[in-house]
Ligand SMILES: Nc1ncnc2c1ncn2[C@@H]1O[C@H](COP(=O)(O)OP(=O)(O)O)[C@@H](O)[C@H]1O
């Protein structure tokens with residue numbers, strides 16, 4: 001496949017420039033794609049990816065530059081020209097006729113099938129292709145009956161049926177469930193294994209790393225790098241894509257019902273004074289998502305975290321973990337269900353200041369092997385565990401036996417973080433995690449949270465620092481007097497808008 | 510000028526050693542003044558005390574006799590204190606252990622196979638103490654009732670129950686009016702090692718190992734420690750505090766119950782008023798002086814036994830009133846306990862108001 005590239009690339013684009021009124025969409029772009037490889041075209045929105053591929057698929061004519069297919073210069077005047085050269089593209093918006101069947105869509109526009117197509121033959125061929133590439137779809141179904149993912153498969157089948165050996169997919173996963181994405185990645189791989197050249201457009205780093213052999217990064221119309229995925233990483237790609245060191249943030253996937261990790265529904269609870277603190281709070285957090293909770297302190301944040309973690313009783317509503325009801329279960333059961341908790345009161349709740357760091361690190365892990373051996377505690381395993389975490393989370397301490405109270409605030413928080421992240425089985429409730437920490441420690445904590453998020457943790461981040469929430473959260477829910485005033489996406493809102501909600505104004509839908 | 514007690518970051522090792530020694534010296538000086546009031550040569554008095562408690566095989570054995578119940582009850586309260594459960598009820602738990610053991614010895618000894626009598630008494634004593642400890646534990650865990658009051662009040666119930674039994678229904682009919690039950694049959698006597706030192710000493714040593722092991726090598730001990738140091742953190746990490754209170758009080762009460770069983774089966778061989786002479790209260794002092802450490806408890810219980818025996822010797826050898834011996838014991842304890850604050854705190858003398866505020 002990609003390791004020993006065959007001498008002649010399937011696609012060579014040289015010095016492609018495409019201007020739109022006022023925009024230089026592609027600026028002297030060079031691109032090579034070899035048969036048998038999956039190539040990712042990575043870039044932020046507006047980088048010019050779609051434009052470049054529309055040039056390749058004959059939709060746009062380039063202002064400058066040339067295209068070579070299997071070594072031969074070509075002039076593509078239309079998609080029909082392109083498909084004749086074996087180039088096919090699945091666009092972001094599908095081009096299917098809803099009222100026709102899958103098979104009818106596949107043969108639509110082909111002159112080879114004649115006036116009266118032999119549909120049984122077509123069905124058989126489609127089924128063979130479906131089988132070969134793992135593109136499950138019923139050839140007799142009508143398009144309007146199909147899900148988006150199935151429609152995408154029809155689009156791909158259309159190209160394969162036409163014998164395309166250079167396949168372009170424009171942001172194919174944007175409309176797919178994670179399961180369908182995984183299926184698609186297998187399909188792409190099979191096509192590459194058949195010797196086809198596959199180009200897929202994305203702005204998601206995870207997919208680049210998971211799907212592609214090589215990646216070309218486009219920024220503001222220019223190619224900034226072409227790399228083997230095996231020789232790069234998400235941090236580097238993110239930097240190339242954005243053009244500066246970024247506090248690493250992966251693009252969020254759209255949340256599918258199946259992967260809702262934490263669901264809070266109509267939650268109600270009283271505060272310490274017995275007055276309503278939560279008055280019907282509802283939200284969902286997906287795996288791999290940070291939901292920030294903004295609000296002026298005392299609007300139910302503490303109670304929310306406590307109810308979720310079992311430290312306070314809910315008087316109504318429910319908390320579900322991966323669909324399982326854990327409302328008002330004991331803290332122990334909730335820990336076992338996978339919820340970790342970085343408490344707001346680090347020293348008062350999160351740590352046992354007089355006990356050694358090793359004991360503090362063991363507070364969640366001590367119930368299970370290797371720390372536990374039946375009812376016994378393996379002290380040497382506990383020391384090893386502590387040493388490992390002290391190193392991994394760079395806790396600055398003279399020794400794992402030092403009492404936790406002697407550490408600086410930042411290192412105390414690292415102890416809590418190390419323990420909770422290690423114990424976490426997918427859900428993390430972080431309450432004021434950077435409060436009172438210096439810049440370095442704050443950065444370390446935020447990094448750790450993002451890393452967990454990127455590893456697939458669902459994180460509820462309660463913070464009074466709006467910048468922090470804007471920086472870390474995928475979505476922000478604003479809490480006011482125990483109610484959610486609105487849920488917003490940081491990129492699409494302003495601190496001012498959140499501020500208004502924090503003052504009790506509901507977001508307009 | 511202000512005097513400020515600052516908590517030491519780490520317990521000073523030097524202070525840990527020096528403070529008890531200095532406290533003891535001060536206590537002896539203070540005791541000497543009292544003795545002088547009674548026109549007794551203090552040096553002579555102290556010599557009598559040391560001689561009488563440590564100076565001979567017999568003296569040592571008597572000291573051990575007193576130390577055994579202090580060790581067991583001391584371990585019992587210590588494990589509860591570790592969890593910040595203020596079990597002041599060792600005395601009552603000890604009394605109930607004694608009652609249960611006596612019940613077996615008096616009414617079941619002839620119906621049980623001989624070799625089973627002592628084991629049955631052992632189990633009965635432990636269980637009775639455990640149940641007596643469980644009641645306040647349950648009240649605290651389920652209803653939040655303050656255990657300091659309940660454990661203390663349950664002492665009186667148990668002590669009066671002992672009294673009722675040996676004066677009433679269990680009184681020895683052939684006792685010529687002596688207040689107590691009949692002597693237990695010989696199968697119910699705890700074997701003695703030397704002098705009056707009985708197998709209870711081995712119970713105590715094993716118990717110390719057990720308590721140390723539980724605290725340091727088991728998940729349960731870890732939980733007890735976390736609860737004791739920070740109950741909120743314990744709850745947060747999923748530890749069931751109420752359940753642990755019940756468990757710990759089973760052990761704590763059981764150890765004190767065992768002390769009661771050992772006393773009646775090893776020393777008095779009957780139930781009488783000598784069972785409840787305050788070991789369960791002294792145990793609290795023992796536990797604190799030993800810093801709740803099981804090995805320390807063995808040592809401190811031994812020293813406390815020596816102090817008790819030595820005090821008795823003052824009466825016997827010098828004819829001093831019992832009260833004087835008690836005052837002397839009290840003075841020593843007062844200084845030693847009072848001194849222990851300097852191990853954990855540093856005293857700073859600050860001049861002027863501004864500084865004082867900052868401190
Ligand atoms: N048909 C068009 N007319 C005018 N401008 C366009 C057209 N298509 C794309 N652009 C502009 O070209 C730039 C690159 O767009 P595009 O190739 O769609 O980026 P990407 O696919 O990376 O999101 C953007 O600034 C976009 O606004």
Ligand SMILES: [Mg+2]
Pocket residue numbers: 046049050051
């Ligand atoms: Mg695009």
